[in-house]
Amino acid sequence: MDKLKIVSDLQNIVPDESIKISEPLSKHTFIKTGGIGDVFINPSEVNQLCEIVRYAFVNEIPLTVLGKGTNVIIRDSGIRGIVVSLEKFNEISVKGNEIRVGSGANIIEVSRVALQHQLSGLEFACGIPGTVGGALIMNAGAYGGEISNVLTSAKVITQSGEFLTLSEKEFQFGYRSSVFAKEKFIIVEALFLLEKGDPTLIKGKMDENTFLRESKQPLEYPSCGSVFKRPPNNFAGKLIQDSGLQGVRIGGAEVSTKHAGFIVNLGNATSTDYLQLIRHIQETVKEKFGVDLETEVKIIGDE
Known part of the structure; x- marks a missing residue:
């Protein structure tokens, strides 16, 4: 695989400073491990992302998408092909009871924005250290809440570069599973529908969840979160x-x-x-x- 040729082609899609060769991926995971990525790219616009995906698909180049790297282990041998970071897709906007969020935004930050606007429904997410995209893929949940309870639509890109908008009936949510994972969709944006609530009660619940997390989880060291799924009728x-x-x-x-x-x-x-x-x-x-x-x-x- 000619990395220099890939970089040269990608420079027609994104600025030079958005592309890195042989990037240490340990810099992009919570556990601070992982080998190098052949070509690492950090787009900032949806049209750029679509073009990158289409380029990889047409040229049969492996494509890997990373969020914050919170629930991932990248092998020491690294990743071949193109690695795309979605960290710049992090905009958050509020309209009424809806919050529209880029997939690279921190789900913790989204829960805080919800509190600021007196919106209830994301209290469970106040301690989940990942991105919105990762939360959708895994149907993230904690303390009695799940992404499936609040997500109403999502904008995604298919493996071939097609742009789609999915609705609730298409999410196929299950325990730590979703259509986003099954179809390997690249999530661009999520729309959450929340409810107006008492900010004192919302903050109280978030404080309680934060206390439980800090008292039970080893936050003093890097980790990838819960390593294993919950087995049936056990922990x-x-x-x-x-x-x-x-x-x-x-x-x-x-x-x-x-x-x-x-x-x-x-x-x-x-x-x-x-x-x-x-x-x-x-x-x-x-x-x-x-x-x-x-x-x-x-x-x-x-x-």
Whole structure:
């Protein structure tokens, strides 16, 4: 793959300063691990993004889209082809009970904007450290709330570069699943419909959720959030804890002593450390309890 040729072609779509060659992707993940991306591009307009997607599709170049990298592990071998960051798609606007949001906006920030406008429905999101796009893909939820409860429409780009607007009946939301994940749509914008509420009650709920998160989760270290999905009629964290795995370490990656559902980077972890520890956890829990733990965190990159 000719990286210089790709860059030369992309310079016709976005400004030079938006393109980087051999970008360390550890700079773009919460756990601070991951290899290099061949060509890293940071568009700021929808038409640019559509053109990039079409270019990659027509030329059969692998395309990977990143938000804030909160719920992702990028392998140490990195990512071939084009890596697109959506961090510039971060505008937030409010009209009545609706909030229109770019997919690269922080969902925490959106919940705060909702509070400022006395809108209720996103209190659950006040501690989710990802983007709106990531929240839609995973149908993110916490403390009794889910994205599926408030999303009314979404603008997306297909893998071939077609621009679509999806409505509620097309979302196919399930537990940590959605049509956005199934079809690998690139999310551009989301529209949330909220309800007018008492700002004191809204803030109280957000403060309560923040306290619960800070008291239970290992926020003092980089992590990728909950590593595993909740197995039927059980909890991943409890199974891991009951397996005696808290504090187990491979390289710089450790099963958190504060919450067994998290793996933290103690400072020098690699993605390989994370993946080996994940496999060790899965094998141990399977052996002790007969339960197959499925990863919630997205694992991407060259194998």
